[in-house]
Amino acid sequence: MTALIHLTGVQKYYGDYHALRGIDLEIRKGEFFSLLGPSGCGKTTLLRTIAGFETVSSGTLMIDGKDMKGVPANLRPTNMVFQSYAIFPHLSVGENVGFGLRKYPMTKDEKARAVGEALEMVGLGGYGARAAHALSGGQRQRVALARALILKPKVLLLDEPLSALDKKMREQMQVELIKLQRQVGITFILVTHDQEEALVMSDRIAVMFEGEIGQLADPETLYRRPNSRRVAEFIGKMNFLPGEVTKLGERITVEVPGLGTSEIGKEQAPGGAKLGRSLIGVRPETLAIQFEGEATDRRVADATVDEVVYYGDMTYYDVRIAGIEKPLTISMKNLIGRPVLDVGTRTRVIWDERSLVVLAR
Amino acid sequence: MRISVLGIYAILYLIFLYAPIVLLPIFAFNDATIIAFPLTGFTTGWFAELATNTALHGAVRNSLFIALMSAVIATGLGTMAARAGATGEFPFKRGIIGFIMLPLVLPEIIIAVALLVILVQILGMNLSNWTVIGAHVLICTPFSIAILNGAFQNLDPSMEEAALDLGETRLSAFRLVTLPLVMPGIISSLLISFTISLDEFIIAFFLTGSNPTMPVYIWGLLRFPASLPVIMALGTILVTLSIILLTIAEYFRRRGNARAGIKDTGGFL
Numbered sequence A: 001m002t003a004l005i006h007l008t009g010v011q012k013y014y015g016d017y018h019a020l021r022g023i024d025l026e027i028r029k030g031e032f033f034s035l036l037g038p039s040g041c042g043k044t045t046l047l048r049t050i051a052g053f054e055t056v057s058s059g060t061l062m063i064d065g066k067d068m069k070g071v072p073a074n075l076r077p078t079n080m081v082f083q084s085y086a087i088f089p090h091l092s093v094g095e096n097v098g099f100g101l102r103k104y105p106m107t108k109d110e111k112a113r114a115v116g117e118a119l120e121m122v123g124l125g126g127y128g129a130r131a132a133h134a135l136s137g138g139q140r141q142r143v144a145l146a147r148a149l150i151l152k153p154k155v156l157l158l159d160e161p162l163s164a165l166d167k168k169m170r171e172q173m174q175v176e177l178i179k180l181q182r183q184v185g186i187t188f189i190l191v192t193h194d195q196e197e198a199l200v201m202s203d204r205i206a207v208m209f210e211g212e213i214g215q216l217a218d219p220e221t222l223y224r225r226p227n228s229r230r231v232a233e234f235i236g237k238m239n240f241l242p243g244e245v246t247k248l249g250e251r252i253t254v255e256v257p258g259l260g261t262s263e264i265g266k267e268q269a270p271g272g273a274k275l276g277r278s279l280i281g282v283r284p285e286t287l288a289i290q291f292e293g294e295a296t297d298r299r300v301a302d303a304t305v306d307e308v309v310y311y312g313d314m315t316y317y318d319v320r321i322a323g324i325e326k327p328l329t330i331s332m333k334n335l336i337g338r339p340v341l342d343v344g345t346r347t348r349v350i351w352d353e354r355s356l357v358v359l360a361r
Numbered sequence B: 001m002r003i004s005v006l007g008i009y010a011i012l013y014l015i016f017l018y019a020p021i022v023l024l025p026i027f028a029f030n031d032a033t034i035i036a037f038p039l040t041g042f043t044t045g046w047f048a049e050l051a052t053n054t055a056l057h058g059a060v061r062n063s064l065f066i067a068l069m070s071a072v073i074a075t076g077l078g079t080m081a082a083r084a085g086a087t088g089e090f091p092f093k094r095g096i097i098g099f100i101m102l103p104l105v106l107p108e109i110i111i112a113v114a115l116l117v118i119l120v121q122i123l124g125m126n127l128s129n130w131t132v133i134g135a136h137v138l139i140c141t142p143f144s145i146a147i148l149n150g151a152f153q154n155l156d157p158s159m160e161e162a163a164l165d166l167g168e169t170r171l172s173a174f175r176l177v178t179l180p181l182v183m184p185g186i187i188s189s190l191l192i193s194f195t196i197s198l199d200e201f202i203i204a205f206f207l208t209g210s211n212p213t214m215p216v217y218i219w220g221l222l223r224f225p226a227s228l229p230v231i232m233a234l235g236t237i238l239v240t241l242s243i244i245l246l247t248i249a250e251y252f253r254r255r256g257n258a259r260a261g262i263k264d265t266g267g268f269l
């Protein structure tokens, strides 16, 4: 796949405020790309820079091989779905969707057909004559999508498009957006602060912190092998253990008090490993309680149950292991026959060297 | 029924406010030259006299022309200033906006004298309808900004960006999206500026040329006691017209709010 968007050393200042601190990024043709990060990290700024609503202070932005310096938003091959949707309230749904076609050399009939097809595509067939200001949140978003996609842009930019919807609607729209993206084959760039949303929808995700990209990877790599503590903290739940890297080479040797010595692969230190004290991460679902009568050939450690949180389908245990200062969180599926342990129960924790990650400080 | 002190106060206050205005139509339809009770009889003669007074017709035409021009120019300037104030970024923004709102609180007599000195003494211009229009634009623009400020502030900045994003230029985006959305505010501003200019006296008195405006003409009539009932008749028409215009202005202001989905928090009426 070829790169459609190329950012090199892109910086953005708002007065004295350094909003983008050197972004290097390649976004491929046809991919579903997400910008994920906490509020205020510069996601919207980056998206608006690509759209042409903000000028870059330094660095270059190329779209489809062309330098976008000095190219205004109306001449860029991008279209945007705004966070507020920005549906024109004085126009009908059909007029909103057909707005971008005004300057196209098409007959009235052709335009009407295109609007009809675009509405059909987002599941609003027959809504063309409705007044736009009377639509529900979900419908407004569909209109915004149709209005942008009717122009067949090279890139569709979406700024937190689902954050205004309730949970059920949001989950439904996630699936619909993925389907839509596959159907039209247009590059989507989604801005979100919801890690789950990014994991579910994206081909690749850039995690941003304070105007910088912390890690860029596909969802599975990002989840399983975060490169730093802040990425690990932002995405899912993670136990952090103090440890030590004692040997570097083809394989890396790490000592973790309470869990002993392990040899791990290089890919388990995506941020790079250095000799000496290091932070080791391990996800709750990669650990397990060894229940009565369950055998294992994996490594185990003696533990005491410190806290139990019951979620119905899952139970979260905090367990203490001798040698580890803070309790470890473990999530267990409540399978048939499995008891929910009480606080204070002595048990054993099953773990695996393959689930350790060395995090850059 | 118990009437509270506050209730009595409110009634007295309303009488104080509206009694003079209520007297206008009463004497306009009374068939006596002297303005006094008891009323002597009903007539529409004073209105008929209005219809034949050509000097008055000239003054009304002047006033309508001045009010129309002032309203259009002040609203044009107000639109630009309000938009800049709501969406623009430039140095000393607050100071500049504050400065153009200042005529709102300046005494009109000061504005009138100052303009007279500048226009006649310094610039050597002749007084005409246009000097009055210039001064009325000065006092109407702050009202226009105040009205339109709300309209622009309530506007989602993404609206215009969305139009840009869909291929429109800045100018066509403004025309196709922003302008229709602030139109209720613009109509409201036009009507209020028109009303302010129409009955403005002090500035017009100082700056008017050989053709007086309507308020200046009325003031001239006051020297002849016999013409008082005619003035009452004219006043009745003006009050009715003002109320109608302000009601229409308020209707558009509310419609603008409703369209932007804002809860109404009072206003002119």
Ligand SMILES: Nc1ncnc2c1ncn2[C@@H]1O[C@H](COP(=O)(O)OP(=O)(O)O)[C@@H](O)[C@H]1O
Binding pocket: A014, A017, A019, A037, A038, A039, A040, A041, A042, A043, A044, A045, A046
């Ligand atoms: N027009 C602006 N002027 C000044 N600062 C801005 C402007 N837009 C955004 N910022 C600042 O830049 C930072 C990043 O903002 P934004 O890109 O909107 O963050 P995000 O979308 O990730 O929440 C924030 O601290 C914000 O206050």
Ligand SMILES: [Mg+2]
Binding pocket: A043, A044, A045, A160
């Ligand atoms: Mg944002």
